[in-house]
Amino acid sequence: MLETSEIVGLFVAAAAGGAINAVAGGGTLVTFPTLLFFKTPSIVANATSTLALVLGTGGSLYGYRKHIDPVRVWLWRFVPVSIVGGGLGAWLLTRTQEKTFANLVPFLILFATVLFLVQGVVRKFIAKEIDVNATQTDRGVWLAVVFQFGVAVYGGYFGAGIGILMLAALGFIGLKNIYEMNTLKTILGSLINLIAAIWFMASGLINWPKMWVMTAGAVIGYFLAAHYSQKIPANRVRQIITAIGFLLSGITFYQQFVR
Secondary structure (H helix, E strand, C coil), X not given: CCCHHHHHHHHHHHHHHHHHHHHCCCCHHHHHHHHHHCCCCHHHHHHHHHHHHHHHHHHHHHHCHHHCHHHHHHHHHHHHHHHHHHHHHHHHHCXXXXXXXXXXXXXXXXXXXXXXXXXXXXXXXXCCCCCCCCCCCCHHHHHHHHHHHHHHHHHHHCCCCHHHHHHHHHHHCCCCCHHHHHHHHHHHHHHHHHHHHHHHHHCXXXXXXXXXXXXXXXXXXXXXXXXHHHHCCHHHHHHHHHHHHHHHHHHHHHHHHHC
């Protein structure tokens, strides 16, 4: 049986993690340390956090439902590599040490946040705007597909910050509507985490009582953030995403190299 303090702590952490994931990604950096705080083994904590957040994604997808149709054209390009990469990353987690890959997390988040921050300037500098109906032979689109595969592998392995990475890539291939970008990011991130979660369940790595508590919190956090973030001007959402990226980068640098 879970104690009341643990139930409250896990629920609040999952709600916060779901909200962060709905806006930019990085909710794992709230849920994962909270599970560790409550004496959950690290790999079990990672697996439990992944499953709880992916089950909570339904609230976010419902909140973004009106933006799904405009991004359908991109799904067939990104879904297959997201599924394969997510499975590969989950497989690697159960067979390798976490520390080496975890040391890359701060650099990945920082790099992606800087990309997201300067994407508009860079796009104007290179004078290349890619239309939403770009052909599948377009070099920029397929570079984004390859990048998405790498993001998916990382997402299946640990996952913190994959939303920031995907938003950066989507911006560079020409998507401009931040809400459509968030919708596509949420769908792809959900697939990555779902594939990883299936592998973790098959491997017996889920703490089920803790997972159900966190799922309830994540659903609420996802839905509220997905719904209310659309009432904020797009520029403000971009500012929030950038701030979250730098904050997550600072936290992970501290966790990996200072503490």
